[in-house]
Amino acid sequence: DVKVTQSSRYLVKRTGEKVFLECVQDMDHENMFWYRQDPGLGLRLIYFSYDVKMKEKGDIPEGYSVSREKKERFSLILESASTNQTSMYLCASGPANSPLHFGNGTRLTVT
Amino acid sequence: RKEVEQDPGPFNVPEGATVAFNCTYSNSASQSFFWYRQDCRKEPKLLMSVYSSGNEDGRFTAQLNRASQYISLLIRDSKLSDSATYLCVVNPNQAGTALIFGKGTTLSVSS
Numbered sequence: 571d572v573k574v575t576q577s578s579r580y581l582v583k584r585t586g587e588k589v590f591l592e593c594v595q596d597m598d599h600e601n602m603f604w605y606r607q608d609p610g611l612g613l614r615l616i617y618f619s620y621d622v623k624m625k626e627k628g629d630i631p632e633g634y635s636v637s638r639e640k641k642e643r644f645s646l647i648l649e650s651a652s653t654n655q656t657s658m659y660l661c662a663s664g665p666a667n668s669p670l671h672f673g674n675g676t677r678l679t680v681t
Numbered sequence: 682r683k684e685v686e687q688d689p690g691p692f693n694v695p696e697g698a699t700v701a702f703n704c705t706y707s708n709s710a711s712q713s714f715f716w717y718r719q720d721c722r723k724e725p726k727l728l729m730s731v732y733s734s735g736n737e738d739g740r741f742t743a744q745l746n747r748a749s750q751y752i753s754l755l756i757r758d759s760k761l762s763d764s765a766t767y768l769c770v771v772n773p774n775q776a777g778t779a780l781i782f783g784k785g786t787t788l789s790v791s792s
Contacts, residue, residue: 605782611784612782612783613725613768613782626779667774669715669730674724675723675724
């Protein structure tokens with residue numbers, strides 16, 4: 571079974587803090603993705619990566635950055651957290667042109 | 682026109698009912714299609730892929746209509762445990778792009 575592990579299930583951070591969300595997959599997938607999900611807005615793509623050290627902006631990259639130093643790990647960084655970044659964050663991985671496997675999500679609250 | 686559109690519902694049906702969801706997509710070059718299921722406060726999980734010839738998995742049947750650019754999911758003999766949000770997913774088959782998720786259709790099965 572594919573395992574996508576997100577480092578935290580729940581996080582509470584203060585406005586202005588730097589926040590790191592970590593994601594690790596164990597299936598040697600080339601592609602990794604970060605989404606956020608909010609009620610009524612569905613899944614929105616923040617960033618994705620097709621290979622180590624490369625990244626592509628998704629639909630809503632503003633306020634976020636990513637890092638992929640190793641194939642199995644894809645980190646999402648909130649440089650200066652804001653209240654409008656309170657959300658459920660979902661990491662996913664998969665081979666090219668194939669379905670994605672999701673981690674169980676990180677519910678981030680920024681106060 | 683939105684890239685992937687679904688009726689958000691909710692669809693409220695009794696146990697044993699047959700229910701069908703449709704999803705339309707805008708990019709005629711899209712090559713692969715999937716249905717995901719998402720339970721409340723959980724991550725999306727792959728339900729089934731959608732093939733050109735249609736495919737069936739137990740009580741679930743998925744169909745693709747390329748001419749009209751829609752895919753469908755039929756659930757027969759609904760169970761209480763089928764209550765969830767069903768996400769339509771399209772692979773636009775363009776370099777540098779990711780899978781596109783619909784916002785989901787909510788199904789509630791009652792006894």
